[in-house]
Amino acid sequence: MKRSKWITAAVMAVLLFGLMLSGCGSSTREAGAPSATTSVVTAPSAGVNVCLNCHTLQSSAWVLSGHANTNSIPTYAQISNPACIPCHDPLGDGKLTDYQSPAVGCESCHGGGGLHWGSGPIAFTRIAANSTGSGQFNTCTSCHQLIGPDSTQASPFHAGTAGRIINDTHFAAVVYNGSNVVVNDITGYAFDYLSDNPCADCHNPHSADLSINREWAASGHANMTKDGPWAHYNWGLSSRASCQRCHATSGLVAYASSIINSTTYTAPMAADWRWKPEMLKCNGCHTNNKGAVRNPGAVTETYADNLTYTFPDISKSNLCMLCHTGRESGGSITASTANFSNASFINSHYLTAGGTVFTTTGYEFTGRDYTNPVAYKHDQIGRTEAGTGSSGPCVGCHMSYVTEKHHFLPIAKVANVITEIKSTVCSVCHVGGSALTANLLQRETAYLANAAAALDMELQNRGYFFFNAHPYFFKAAGGTGGAVKNWLTAGAAVTGKNNMGAAFNYNLIEHDPGAFAHNSYYVKRLIYDSIDWLDNNALDNSVNATLLNASHTGKAWQTDAQSYILVGGGRP
Numbered sequence: 412m413k414r415s416k417w418i419t420a421a422v423m424a425v426l427l428f429g430l431m432l433s434g435c436g437s438s439t440r441e442a443g444a445p446s447a448t449t450s451v452v453t454a455p456s457a458g459v460n461v462c463l464n465c466h467t468l469q470s471s472a473w474v475l476s477g478h479a480n481t482n483s484i485p486t487y488a489q490i491s492n493p494a495c496i497p498c499h500d501p502l503g504d505g506k507l508t509d510y511q512s513p514a515v516g517c518e519s520c521h522g523g524g525g526l527h528w529g530s531g532p533i534a535f536t537r538i539a540a541n542s543t544g545s546g547q548f549n550t551c552t553s554c555h556q557l558i559g560p561d562s563t564q565a566s567p568f569h570a571g572t573a574g575r576i577i578n579d580t581h582f583a584a585v586v587y588n589g590s591n592v593v594v595n596d597i598t599g600y601a602f603d604y605l606s607d608n609p610c611a612d613c614h615n616p617h618s619a620d621l622s623i624n625r626e627w628a629a630s631g632h633a634n635m636t637k638d639g640p641w642a643h644y645n646w647g648l649s650s651r652a653s654c655q656r657c658h659a660t661s662g663l664v665a666y667a668s669s670i671i672n673s674t675t676y677t678a679p680m681a682a683d684w685r686w687k688p689e690m691l692k693c694n695g696c697h698t699n700n701k702g703a704v705r706n707p708g709a710v711t712e713t714y715a716d717n718l719t720y721t722f723p724d725i726s727k728s729n730l731c732m733l734c735h736t737g738r739e740s741g742g743s744i745t746a747s748t749a750n751f752s753n754a755s756f757i758n759s760h761y762l763t764a765g766g767t768v769f770t771t772t773g774y775e776f777t778g779r780d781y782t783n784p785v786a787y788k789h790d791q792i793g794r795t796e797a798g799t800g801s802s803g804p805c806v807g808c809h810m811s812y813v814t815e816k817h818h819f820l821p822i823a824k825v826a827n828v829i830t831e832i833k834s835t836v837c838s839v840c841h842v843g844g845s846a847l848t849a850n851l852l853q854r855e856t857a858y859l860a861n862a863a864a865a866l867d868m869e870l871q872n873r874g875y876f877f878f879n880a881h882p883y884f885f886k887a888a889g890g891t892g893g894a895v896k897n898w899l900t901a902g903a904a905v906t907g908k909n910n911m912g913a914a915f916n917y918n919l920i921e922h923d924p925g926a927f928a929h930n931s932y933y934v935k936r937l938i939y940d941s942i943d944w945l946d947n948n949a950l951d952n953s954v955n956a957t958l959l960n961a962s963h964t965g966k967a968w969q970t971d972a973q974s975y976i977l978v979g980g981g982r983p
Contacts, residue, residue, distance in 0.1 A: 452534045455525035456502045459516035462524060466517070472618040478515040498554035501537070520550055520616065535607075544604040551610045557581065583687040585637070591645045593637035601687040612694035615701070624693075626817035632691040640761075642688040652678035657734035659688070660695040667733060670707040696730055705730055712736045712766075715743040715757070720771050725794060728803025735805070737763035737919070741774025744912050751898045751907025756882045759919040767929040768804055773919060773937040774912030776950055779982075787932050788840060798839040808928075811836045822852060829853040852928070858975035859920070859927040861968035862938050865958060865976075866917050868966075869945040873900070875914050877921070884914050900948055909948075913941035935983040939976045955980045 463470045473479055502518045518524055522534035536546035538553055557577045583601030585593050602609045610616070613624060627633055634641060644651055646658045655662030655678045662678060669676035698705050709724035710732040718740065722732055738760040747757065759772060766772030768790050775781050783790070792799045793807030800807050810816040812833040821834035829849045832838075841847045867877060870884075877883060878890035886892030895914075900906040916937040920926050926934045943950050946957040955977055963969050976983055 451526060451532055452522055452537075452539055454523035454527070454534070456518050457524040457527070459514065459518065462517040469517075469617045472615070473517075476617065476619040478519075478616070478619050515554075540605075545607055545609060547607060547611060548604045548609045551616070552577070583689065585642050585688050587645045591648065593642045593644075596637050597635040597639075597642050597688045597690070600692065601689045602692075608694075611700050613692055613700070623817050626815050627693065630818050630820075632819065634690065641690045646688070647680075649680075655679060660692045661689060663691065663695045663733065664705070667705050667707045667730065670710075671705075707733065710736070712740075714738070714740050716746040716748075718742050718746050722765065722769055722771070723790075723794075725803030725805070726801055728793060728805035728807070731803075731805035732765040735762055735765040737766050737772045740766065740772045741912055741915055741919075742771075744774055744908050744915060747908070751911065753896050754898060754907070754911070756884050756895065756918075757911065757915060758881070758883060759915060759922065761922045763919060763923055764925060764929045765805065767919075767923055767926055767933060770930065770933045773933065774915045774941075775937075776909065776912065776940045776944060778950060779936070779940050781933060781936055783930070783932055787930070789928075789930060792836055796840065799836050807836050808834050822849070829856070855927045855931070856924075858971050859931075859934065861971035862935070862975040863917060863920050864966075864968035865963075865972035866913070866938050866941050866945075868963070868968075869942050869957070870914055870917060873910060873945060875910070877914075877917060879921070883918055906948055909944050913945050916941045932983065935976045939982050942976075943982075952981055954982075 498515070500514065500516075500519070502516075502523065518537070520537055522537035524533050527533035534546075536550040538546060538549040540546045540549065544552070555577050580599045581602065582599040584598045586595050588594055600613075602612065606612075614621075631639075637643065640658055644654070644658075646655050646662070651658075656666035656676070657663060659679075665679055666676050668674075693700070696705060697703055704727045706727055706729050708729055709721060710729055711719055711721040712732075713719045714737075720736075720740070720742075722729075722736070725732070739757050740759070743757050747754075763772045770781055770783060773781070788796050789804055789808075792804040793802045794804070800811060802810075808821050809819045812821070812835055815833075821832065821837070822829050823831040823833055829852045831849055832847055832852065837847050870877065871888075874886060875884045875895050876886065876888045876890075876892075878885050878888075880890055882894045884895040886895055898907040898910045898914075900910060920934060920938070923929065939954055940950065942954050942957060943952060946953055955973070957963075958969060958973050958977075
C-alpha cells in the first residue's frame, strides 16, 4: 500500500474511534485567547493522535488536506534535513503511531496541547504575536513566507512554488496622482498583519482548500484593475468617507455591523492600515471561514432629502442590498427643491439591481402605475416561490448553481455572448414553452440595449448627450460642451424634473446590464414613459408613433425597441 493511502487509512481509523468515544465527537472547546499566557504557549506536545480523539470535524477536513501531507509525502532525505523540519513537522506531532512520516498537525499551528487534553486551554497559535504581526500571522508566515514584491530576498525553500510562499499576491498597493486617480492596478490582497485572523478571514486552515478563493479571485468582487470599483479612487480620503461602506471590505464590515448592533456607522479613517485598496474579500460577506453570512436584516436605504425606503427582509440577500440599491433613486428628483434651470445631474450610481427588483430606484412619472403584475416572481425567489431556496433573490439567482458559486454569475459568457445558463433557479419557473435558453437571454440583452438606444435618441433630441463619466450628461457628444445644468424645456418651466428623470432612467439602466432579468416589467415601463414624455412634453402614449417616425427608419434599434417596450402598440 502506498504511504499516503496508509496514512489516510490510519488517521480515518483514529477518527472513527474518536466518534465512538462517549462525550467526545465534535468538540466545542475553544482554544486559548490570542493573548494566551506564556505557560500555555510553551506547553508540551500531546501528539496529533490525541487531538483526533475529540476534534473529529476539524480532523476530517485536515486529513484530506495538504497539511496532512497525504498527497505529497516528503522523501526520507527531505525529512532528515534539519532545514525541512521547522515547516514539515515543527513539533513532531505529525508522527502517527510508530509510522515516522511528518505532517503539519494540530500542534504545528496551535502549539503544544499538554495542558489542554481534558484539563486546560491551548494556545491560540504556536508563535506569539509581536509588534509586526499577530500570532496567527506569525504562525502561518513562518512557513508560508511573506516576501514583499519589491524585495530581492529569495526563499531558501520551494522557490517560486505558489501555495507555499506568499511572494506576489498579498500586498495591496496602488499609486494615486494629484487628482486621486489610480495610475496602476492593485498589486494584491490587503490584510491586517496585526488582526487576530488575518489568514483565517479568507482561508480555512483545516481543509486548506483554495477552490472558493480562486472562484472569488475571478469574480468582479476581486477586480484588481485601476478602473474597477475597488481602486478607481483613493477611498481612504475623508472626502470619500461616504463611499467606503461599499468600496472597501472594512467599510462594509463597519456599516453592516452598525446595523446589526444598532450603533452609529462611522467610516474608517484614511490613516488606518485598511485603506490600502481592498476588494470585497471573504470577511466582508462572512463572519467566519465556515461561510456564516454577515446578515444585517431588512435594509433601509436613505437617499437625498431624507428619502428612505425599507426593503423587505430577504434573508442572506440582505447583505447584497447594502450596496446594490443605488446612491440615489428617482424619488430623489421628485423630492428635490433644486432650481432645475441650474441643477447638477442626480446620479443613480452603478449596479442598482436590488432597487430594480423591488421597483424603487427608477424615476416614476406622476400618474403612471409601476406596480408589478402578478406574473412577476423575481422578487419572491428564495422567499415564497417553491423550489427556489430560502436565501432571497440575490443569492437565489447568483449562487444557485452546482459549481463556481463564488463567481456570482448566473450565466456564462464567451466574447460577451451568453453561452450557458448556470443558475438552477431559472428552470424552476421557466418550464415547457417558457423555458429559457442562452440564446433567448442573449436576445433579451439585445432588446434592452436597443430600447435604451431609442431613449438615448430622444435625450439627444433634447440636447442631453450621455457620456459614461461623471457627470454623465453633456451638452454635446463625446463628453464635450460642458455638463447639462439647465433641465428646463424652453417655455415650460415645470419640465425640469421629468427631463432629468428621463435621463436618470437611462443612466440607471445603462449601469445595470442585467436589468432585463432583474425586473423586465419595471425597466420597460421606465423606458416607455421616459420616451413618452420626451417626445412632446406629455404623457399621451405617443411612443409607438415616435418609434415609427420616418427619422428613425432604418435605425438598427427601431424594430427591437418596438418589440421590447410595446404591448399591442401601447404601454407594457
